[in-house]
Amino acid sequence: MQDEGFNWRSVTLVLIAINVAVFLADPLIQQYHDVLAFTPAYAYDMPWTFVTSVFMHGGITHILFNMFGLFMFGAFLESRIGWQKFIMIYLVAGIVGNVGYMLTSENPLTPGVGASGAIYGVMGVLAVIAYRAQIYVMLLPIPVRMYIGVVIYALVEIFFFNRSNIASGAHLGGLVLGVLYGFYLRHLIKKIERRHRVSYVWE
Numbered sequence: 001m002q003d004e005g006f007n008w009r010s011v012t013l014v015l016i017a018i019n020v021a022v023f024l025a026d027p028l029i030q031q032y033h034d035v036l037a038f039t040p041a042y043a044y045d046m047p048w049t050f051v052t053s054v055f056m057h058g059g060i061t062h063i064l065f066n067m068f069g070l071f072m073f074g075a076f077l078e079s080r081i082g083w084q085k086f087i088m089i090y091l092v093a094g095i096v097g098n099v100g101y102m103l104t105s106e107n108p109l110t111p112g113v114g115a116s117g118a119i120y121g122v123m124g125v126l127a128v129i130a131y132r133a134q135i136y137v138m139l140l141p142i143p144v145r146m147y148i149g150v151v152i153y154a155l156v157e158i159f160f161f162n163r164s165n166i167a168s169g170a171h172l173g174g175l176v177l178g179v180l181y182g183f184y185l186r187h188l189i190k191k192i193e194r195r196h197r198v199s200y201v202w203e
Contacts, residue, residue: 010083011074011078011083011086011087011090012070012071012074012075012078012086015070015074015087015090015115016067016070016071016074018055019055019057019063019066019067019070019115020063020067022055022056022057023056023057023063026056033056033111034111035049036049036052036053036056037049037052037053037056037111037112037113038050038052038053038098038101038102038111038112038113039108039109039110039111039112040101040102040105040108040109040110040112041108041109043098043102049098050094050095050098050099051091051094051095053098053111053112053113053114054091054094054095054097054098054114054115054117054118055115056113056114057113057114057115058113058114062114066114066115066116066119067115069119069123070115070118070119070122072135073119073122073123073126074086074090074119074122076126076130076133077089077122077125077126077130080129080130081125081129081185085185086122089121089122089125089177089178089181090118090121090122091118092121092177092181093117093118093119093120093121093122093124093173093174093177093178094115094117094118094121094174096117096121096173096174096176096177097116097117097118097120097121097167097170097171097173097174097177098112098117098170098173099173100117100167100169100170100171100172100173100174100176101117101167101169101170101173102169103169103173104161104162104167104168104169105167105169106162112167112170114167114170116167116170116171116174117167117170117171117173117174118174119174120153120170120171120172120174120175120178121174121175121177121178121181122178123146123149123150123153123175123178124150124174124175124176124177124178124179124180124181124182125178125179125181125182125185126146126150126178126182127146127147127149127150127151127178127179127182128147128179128182128183128185128186129182129185129186130146131145131146131147132145132146133145133146134146135149136149137149137152137153138152138156150175153171153175154172154175157171157172157175158172
């Protein structure tokens, strides 16, 4: 189920580089923030912001956490499904995350930025196709299964919805899209296994 072409980490690292470059260039593009960030009230007038906002971040802590998550989960997923499927799910999850923010925003005039929806989408795929993988979640001292970790993250978003200017709707939107795509991939690989009488290791 891997696409041939780039090195297995190439797209993940390119995405990280783009995000960091945009963040460093922030002083130069401040005058364009209004037309690059995703503002629910203007979503249909500026549809490109569904994508451009995914590459913008609100501060050093925001981008550090997101890029760490992208490196850890993105490289893992890309190595399993190939760079073409990976970039597709990353971008689509980011867009769906913005849809989730648009539907749940308390103030449609408040802009949203960040790659969190895309990264949650990546996590959602891994929760299905690599559910036995172990990860550390927040401050827990021991690793947990990937699917358990994702459930914990989802519950935090639900119970502390839109806390401290965090767009929980974007996170959950990307996560749901990722889980659905993960089940699609599992269905696809099962069909290939039955057709060719082979077995693939996904966990």
